[in-house]
Amino acid sequence: MNPESLLQRPLPAYTQKCTIGCPILDRFLEGGIPCNSITEIVAESSCGKTQISLQLLLSAQLPTSLGGLSASSLYLHSESPFPFRRLHQLSLSNPTPKDPLDNILIHPLHSADHLLDLLSRLDSVIVNPPPQTRFPIKLIVIDSIAALFRSEFDNNPKDLKRRSSLFFKISSKLKAQARRFGLAVVVTNQVTDIVDSSDGVRVGNSRCLYSSGRRVAAALGLSWANCVNTRLFLSRNEENVGEDDGDFVRTRTRRFISVVFAPHLPNSSCEFIVAKEGVFGVDRYNAIHCQNRELS
């Protein structure tokens, strides 16, 4: 290594991005998930973060002319068993190259140290991918980072310090690999409820995040917030849409994706739906939103 070689010249005119599989959401994200950095998706359960992740695994395989990376992907999961059926269902309705499931590598995660160990061996997998994958690996999804840290650490200064040191190690490894191989890295994170009335530390565009009518904050605290480049927040809210026979209240779930912080995106949000065919942005909101953007 010599320092001269770290100078990047000339700078590319744009950052390569990976489509999320829906033009409205892509417009919202100004092209999709950026390569060379870490994008975090924060949400409570059943908001759609795994849905978006799965869809990404498929859309990454699209050729660059369609906004994809023509790439295989690596999916590291620490929560529930991997939802094969859903991925298969999505692959039927998404335009992907032949046998899309061959281009997705899946690996379970047991602990933070296990993740760290995997990351240090990642080079060899990326350089020599398994023979059935037809593309180089350009997308890594970690679903979720929070689950790795939930049980192992106590709430005392020593453990907290060890925990935050691990955050920075993991983030640094991920970023280094992302930079080296031009990877798009997506990390999902859970939320914690805010119970006390104090405002806490405000991170990002809105003073507090609301989902299902509760005040929440991204899990893993301030140190981890320093470790990601872009943070997106998914929220869901039940909305009453008229009463049915007095006994049952018909509700509808509305979901929003919003930018908490990002170096390249303004403070904005977009409604989306989760359907059988996948995750889609809702144009109605987006049209108004675009208008606002033009006005300002």
Add this chain to the structure above:
Amino acid sequence: MEVRSLPISASQSAKLISAGYTSLSSLSSVLPSHLAQELGISENEAIGILKVASQRGGVEITNQTHPTIVNGAQTAWDMLHEEESCGHITTSCADLDDILGGGISCKEVTEIGGVPGIGKTQFGIQLAVNVQIPSKYGGLEGKAVYIDTEGSFMVERVSQIAEACVKDMQEYDSFLRKDLPADQVKLQPYDFLANIFYFRICSYTEQIAVINYLEKFISEHKDVKVVIVDSITFHFRQDFEDMALRTRLLGGMALKLMKLAKKFSLAVILLNQVTSKYSGGSFQLTLALGDSWSHACTNRIILYWNGNERYAYIDKSPSIRSASAPYAVTGRGIRNSASKCKRVKMM
């Protein structure tokens, strides 16, 4: 240093000592004719003695009233003049420029810290663009070195901010120079990108290596007027069992950057993260890297939320008083806070 140690004849040094000239500094402001008279020697001989003395101790033979005793030293007066002549880089937020005395000062190391999403990287990018504003628009017409340790530098955002900067200059043209055609600004957004030397750093060893290499790099690229490190912190929060080593490394880096700032009269911007510090039974937010680091930078600006507005607070500066000013991060970059200037609220 003693007169005795000068390579002059024994009789000369005896004469000097008996006349009361025991140290070199006592010879510093003596005129040759005066010395010749006092020691009873020829003026040529006196000049010879003073010459030797000046070579040894940096004493100059001069007829002026205030010779420099230590080579390279400056008087405070000279420094004041120099400081007035060396420029500032505007932050594009007039309120903040006001409390900073015109913008970020060259020749100094300025630390900017705040929570994630407050706009640290936005400041970094804005300054990398603003340093390039041509001198006829009051800029430094320099280039930027951007050391990215976190990967948040997005070329799209640079183009966006550069475009807005070009537009502002065109507006300025059309207001003040109506006689000139509107397309006077020849700078294109892409030129701004080309004038940023971008280093992407993936470990602390790389970070130290690049900062050591900067002196050589900048002496080859003298038009670099700002060095931005985004962030100084990231790689130093991982793996340091030995905190004393960390402190030494960071201290060494700060000294190098300070030297660079002085030597090439450029501004150094260090972005820093915040951390919560446990003191007095509660957690409080402070800038990362600890107490010894807080002495490392000349100026310290803390960015924070106040209600729904972003504020910048001058926490430490030897020459300007503490104050805070609101700012906004808009599509066009850092600007005055919208609530204050009654502009249409931007995104």
